[in-house]
Amino acid sequence: MMQGWLRSDGRKxxxxxxxxxxxxxxxxxVAREIVIPFRERDVHLVGFPGxxxxxxxxxxxxxxxxxxxxxxxxxxxxxxEGFDRRGLREAIAATGRSVKMLVIQxxxxxxxxxxxxxxxxxxxxxxxxxxxxxxxxxxxxxxGTICGGSDGTSGLTANPAIGRxxxxxxxxxxxxxxxxxxxxIGCEGHMASRAATPALAEAIVACVDKAARYYTVxxxxxxxxxxxxxxxxxxxxxxxxxxxxxxxxxxxxxxxPGDIPPSGGLYLLDVVPDGEVRFGFPNISDNAEIVxxxxxxxxxxxxxxGRGSVVGSAISPVIKICANPDTYRRLSEDMDVNxxxxxxxxxxxxxxxxEILGLVHAVAGGQHTKSEELGxxxxxxxxxxxxxxxxxxxxx
Amino acid sequence: MTAAxxxxxxxxxxxDNVVVALxxxxxxxxxxxxxxxxxxxxxxPLGFKIARNGLAAGDKVFKYGAAIGSATAAIARGDVVHLxxxxxxxxxxxS
Numbered sequence: 001m002m003q004g005w006l007r008s009d010g011r012k013x014x015x016x017x018x019x020x021x022x023x024x025x026x027x028x029x030v031a032r033e034i035v036i037p038f039r040e041r042d043v044h045l046v047g048f049p050g051x052x053x054x055x056x057x058x059x060x061x062x063x064x065x066x067x068x069x070x071x072x073x074x075x076x077x078x079x080x081e082g083f084d085r086r087g088l089r090e091a092i093a094a095t096g097r098s099v100k101m102l103v104i105q106x107x108x109x110x111x112x113x114x115x116x117x118x119x120x121x122x123x124x125x126x127x128x129x130x131x132x133x134x135x136x137x138x139x140x141x142x143x144g145t146i147c148g149g150s151d152g153t154s155g156l157t158a159n160p161a162i163g164r165x166x167x168x169x170x171x172x173x174x175x176x177x178x179x180x181x182x183x184x185i186g187c188e189g190h191m192a193s194r195a196a197t198p199a200l201a202e203a204i205v206a207c208v209d210k211a212a213r214y215y216t217v218x219x220x221x222x223x224x225x226x227x228x229x230x231x232x233x234x235x236x237x238x239x240x241x242x243x244x245x246x247x248x249x250x251x252x253x254x255x256x257p258g259d260i261p262p263s264g265g266l267y268l269l270d271v272v273p274d275g276e277v278r279f280g281f282p283n284i285s286d287n288a289e290i291v292x293x294x295x296x297x298x299x300x301x302x303x304x305x306g307r308g309s310v311v312g313s314a315i316s317p318v319i320k321i322c323a324n325p326d327t328y329r330r331l332s333e334d335m336d337v338n339x340x341x342x343x344x345x346x347x348x349x350x351x352x353x354x355e356i357l358g359l360v361h362a363v364a365g366g367q368h369t370k371s372e373e374l375g376x377x378x379x380x381x382x383x384x385x386x387x388x389x390x391x392x393x394x395x396x
Numbered sequence: 397m398t399a400a401x402x403x404x405x406x407x408x409x410x411x412d413n414v415v416v417a418l419x420x421x422x423x424x425x426x427x428x429x430x431x432x433x434x435x436x437x438x439x440x441p442l443g444f445k446i447a448r449n450g451l452a453a454g455d456k457v458f459k460y461g462a463a464i465g466s467a468t469a470a471i472a473r474g475d476v477v478h479l480x481x482x483x484x485x486x487x488x489x490x491s
Contacts, residue, residue, distance in 0.1 A: 155460070
């Protein structure tokens with residue numbers, strides 16, 4: 001049975017994590033040392049490395065600190081960085097969560113801060129462990145989808161199977177999010193035809209155009225050498241395969257990182273920054289996208305891989321769906337689902353879609369994913385700039 | 397989705413001019429494409445594309461029923477279609 005922790009905003013978490021957040025790279029070591037003794041006890045390390053203020057980074061840290069899977073937050077500051085640590089502490093405290101801020105320069109240095117931090121995490125962990133749970137329904141869930149380490153099999157097996165699972169989840173009232181508009185170049189016309197309103201269709205086409213312009217300035221698409229070694233040749237071929245993750249449902253909204261879907265249904269997440277090209281690549285690796293999906297409230301992330309990614313994430317569990325049967329044989333210890341069975345005729349897309357759906361239920365009931373079992377808690381957050389989403393992009 | 401006659405190959409859409417290898421095909425393997433027997437001139441690992449018919453340089457390459465780029469050289473039925481003979485119509489591929 002799915003169960004979780006009810007938060008003050010009405011959302012429910014399927015995990016009850018203590019998040020330890022460094023607010024600049026200079027506090028990273030201290031924060032990591034605080035977490036180490038609690039590695040097996042749902043204490044996760046997150047943070048932002050930059051010293052200079054960035055609205056996007058603040059919004060992301062706020063959304064992560066108030067994510068339904070997070071029960072308590074320890075902020076670790078050096079003391080002279082630009083991050084608005086007091087604002088973040090107050091914003092998290094306003095949700096009723098236990099929150100503590102340690103400033104290394106005021107605590108007496110590295111060792112003192114680590115000891116103080118561990119003592120706080122210990123009591124916060126004990127308090128969270130005493131909290132009671134409530135039932136969770138499918139329509140309480142937000143499910144993110146992503147593909148990484150794609151090859152020629154991703155678009156044949158794992159991605160369309162995820163699409164089938166998303167169709168069933170949204171039909172039962174869940175919100176599903178697909179993303180990476182730079183990996184949807186070539187699919188904009190089809191996506192527009194699935195949009196709930198003409199205004200949304202227009203906004204979807206505009207956001208893919210923005211992605212194409214952005215990547216053109218960078219001189220390279222969202223296409224890694226491993227994609228070509230796996231048989232994919234062009235960005236648009238990779239796009240069509242990735243697009244299959246979105247299933248066949250109507251697209252009800254377009255959101256940006258940190259926007260929480262206001263209702264169930266299928267949402268496109270625009271991850272490409274607004275304005276002139278700044279700060280480099282939109283997402284420097286898969287975990288940057290996973291963090292954005294989680295900042296949009298994703299309780300769980302469905303990750304399709306052909307070449308074989310092993311990552312998980314801090315805060316929300318990642319279910320890995322392996323597209324390629326050869327990869328599955330090599331990396332089965334890291335994979336939750338073997339979608340490559342579709343190629344040999346041992347399973348249909350619908351059967352693998354149902355298996356994924358079953359795993360979402362199990363993981364929302366507390367079962368650990370492979371990456372959770374293996375201790376994966378990757379996290380990365382970099383500089384970006386976004387303008388607020390325009391009108392007409394969300395369901396009324 | 398229509399299956400090609402040869403179960404080692406997948407035709408994703410009738411409009412496509414490539415099929416996808418569902419197994420690791422080696423050079424010299426004989427495959428059947430639309431009733432034509434072709435000896436593979438190069439290996440095609442799982443997930444790679446194979447031309448369903450001849451293409452001229454500049455012809456669009458179709459997969460999933462959609463254009464995924466253009467041929468940059470003449471391609472014969474049974475040839476592997478990849479970076480050496482096609483390119484994106486949107487963005488250059490670096491690998």
